[in-house]
Amino acid sequence: MKRIVVATIAIVAALIAGIPAAQANPSRxxxxxxxxxxxxxxxxxxxxxxxxxxxxxxxxxxxxxxxxxxxxxxxxxxxxxxxxxxxxxxxxxxxxxxxxxxxxxxxxxxxxGNTTITGVAGPAPFPEFVCKEGRSTGHTCGVNLFVDQLFSEQYGFVCITEGDSGGPITSGNNVIGIVSAYFFIPCIGPHVSINMDAVVAxxxxxxxxxxxxxxx
CATH class of the missing domain: 2.40.10.10 (Trypsin-like serine proteases)
Structure with a gap:
C-alpha cells in the first residue's frame, strides 16, 4: 500500500512538473x-x-x-x-x-489564423486573388484591382475595418502589402495597402x- 501511495505521489509530481510554465505564468x-x-x-x-x-x-x-x-x-x-x-x-x-x-x-x-508568411513579394496585378489577416476581421480575401507604382500602393476589394491597419496582404505565402486604409464603408469600399517590396527597400x-x- 505504501508503495502505491509513493508511486501515485511521484506520478502526480511528474505531471505537475510537465505542465508548461507558460500555462501558469506566461512570460512570452x-x-x-x-x-x-x-x-x-x-x-x-x-x-x-x-x-x-x-x-x-x-x-x-x-x-x-x-x-x-x-x-x-x-x-x-x-x-x-x-x-x-x-x-x-x-x-x-x-x-x-x-x-x-x-x-x-x-x-x-x-x-x-489561415495565413502563413515565408517571404516578401511585389504587388499583385489585376485580377489576382489576394488575402488579408487582421485582428478585427480575421482572414478575408478578394481581388486586387490596381497597382500604383508611383505611390507604392495597391487597391482592391478585401474586407478590412478599424484595427486591421498594419495587417498583411498576402499572395500565397508571400506578404505583398501592408493594410493602410479603406474608402467609404468598412468591408464594402475598396482598401488601400502599401507595397511590401517598397517598404523593405x-x-x-x-x-x-x-x-x-x-x-x-
Whole structure:
C-alpha cells in the first residue's frame, strides 16, 4: 500500500512538473503576421509580419499611422506581459512603422489564423486573388484591382475595418502589402495597402533597425 501511495505521489509530481510554465505564468507571447497589437497603450492595430534584420534583431512592421517612434507595443492577447516591443522608425509617406521586439517576451511565428508568411513579394496585378489577416476581421480575401507604382500602393476589394491597419496582404505565402486604409464603408469600399517590396527597400535604404529584413 505504501508503495502505491509513493508511486501515485511521484506520478502526480511528474505531471505537475510537465505542465508548461507558460500555462501558469506566461512570460512570452506568440506573434506573427495578423496578430493584434496595441500601440502607445490604446491604439489597436495588426502586425504585418515578423522576422530578423541584417543584425539579427527580432523586428516587424505595422502601419505608420498606428503610432510615432518611441511608442510601446503590447500584444493584444497578452497585455499582462507589458510592452513586448517599441516602434523605432516611421515613414509617413509610405505609412509603415518598424517595430523592434523584446526577444525575452516574444516567440515569432510564421502562421496566424489561415495565413502563413515565408517571404516578401511585389504587388499583385489585376485580377489576382489576394488575402488579408487582421485582428478585427480575421482572414478575408478578394481581388486586387490596381497597382500604383508611383505611390507604392495597391487597391482592391478585401474586407478590412478599424484595427486591421498594419495587417498583411498576402499572395500565397508571400506578404505583398501592408493594410493602410479603406474608402467609404468598412468591408464594402475598396482598401488601400502599401507595397511590401517598397517598404523593405526603403528600410534597407534607411539602414539601422529593420534593414535587411526577412520573415522568419
Amino acid at each position: 507571447t506568440v506573434l506573427g503576421g495578423g496578430s493584434g497589437i496595441i500601440v502607445g497603450g490604446d491604439f489597436l492595430c495588426s502586425l504585418t509580419t515578423i522576422g530578423r534584420d541584417n543584425a539579427g534583431r527580432l523586428v516587424g512592421f505595422t502601419a505608420g499611422h498606428c503610432g510615432p517612434p518611441g511608442s510601446s507595443v503590447h500584444a493584444e492577447e497578452a497585455t499582462t506581459l507589458g510592452a513586448v516591443g517599441t516602434i523605432v522608425r516611421v515613414n509617413p509617406a509610405l505609412d509603415y512603422a518598424v517595430i523592434q521586439f523584446d526577444e525575452s517576451r516574444v516567440s515569432p511565428t510564421r502562421t496566424v 526603403d528600410a534597407n535604404f534607411a539602414g539601422g533597425v529593420g534593414a535587411g529584413f526577412r520573415p522568419i
